[in-house]
Amino acid sequence: MKHLAVVIFAVLLSTLAVADECTVDLNYNLRVSSEFLSVSNEREVIYEIHQGGVLTVKGQAVDLDEEQSALAEEFAGEVAVVVPQWITLVSDALTVAEDGLRIAFTAIFGEDSAATIKSTEALKNARIQFENSSSVEDGVYSISVSEFTHGGGAFDEEFDEAIEDAVMASMGSIFVAIGKTLLSSDEDFEDTMESFGERMEKMGRELEVMGEGLEATVDELCDGMRKVQKLERKVMRKIPELADYALFAW
Numbered sequence: 001m002k003h004l005a006v007v008i009f010a011v012l013l014s015t016l017a018v019a020d021e022c023t024v025d026l027n028y029n030l031r032v033s034s035e036f037l038s039v040s041n042e043r044e045v046i047y048e049i050h051q052g053g054v055l056t057v058k059g060q061a062v063d064l065d066e067e068q069s070a071l072a073e074e075f076a077g078e079v080a081v082v083v084p085q086w087i088t089l090v091s092d093a094l095t096v097a098e099d100g101l102r103i104a105f106t107a108i109f110g111e112d113s114a115a116t117i118k119s120t121e122a123l124k125n126a127r128i129q130f131e132n133s134s135s136v137e138d139g140v141y142s143i144s145v146s147e148f149t150h151g152g153g154a155f156d157e158e159f160d161e162a163i164e165d166a167v168m169a170s171m172g173s174i175f176v177a178i179g180k181t182l183l184s185s186d187e188d189f190e191d192t193m194e195s196f197g198e199r200m201e202k203m204g205r206e207l208e209v210m211g212e213g214l215e216a217t218v219d220e221l222c223d224g225m226r227k228v229q230k231l232e233r234k235v236m237r238k239i240p241e242l243a244d245y246a247l248f249a250w
Helices: 004-012 066-109 114-133 157-169 171-183 189-212 215-238
Strands: 029-032 036-040 045-050 054-057 060-062 134-137 140-143
Touching: 029 066, 036 066, 045 066, 054 066, 066 114, 066 134, 066 140, 066 215, 114 134
Parallel strands: none
Antiparallel strands: 029 036, 029 140, 036 045, 045 054, 054 060, 134 140
């Protein structure tokens, strides 16, 4: 039972466990729209790409030939596609996790249990972290790498530990219920455990259904990220001014 939280978490977010080539870290903050891509750190704007493949690096215009301009514009355009997909996916996954963990822990421990309350708080904190690190305003999508890393920083090790602690905090209630059943002449222990197992199976099926809706988005995002990966590597080869500024850590 110690790893019950890990099992539930894996079921809820299994669709986010995409292949390694689709899992990336951001090296810089970014702002992107259909018209531009801006990449920065905490001190300055590193580079910007505007429509037509117009490139500036640290405020200085860079002369590009026709091929380089087209490549820069294509790269910025593909980033403008995957970033909204990523933000939507994480937001939807948080919603699934919020609903799923509430259903799961309420069914197992009860609505007012420590596990239910603490897991709800953990998801609330994850939502706050996500919303503090990413935003959408007037068609401009922004991600702050300093606030939100590893492509899903709301679901980091600290979050996993918070969920597991929530489960362990309520383990006593299960053992108390089992003890009461053993001492009771009104209810058969074996029947009680069988009923509990059936509830767990039903809960697992419900959680899987909740996560299935994310699969199409994950597949589309994964395909887009592979395309961005190839483009960025080509950009760094063809445009020397960008060779030292990889936006993504693959």
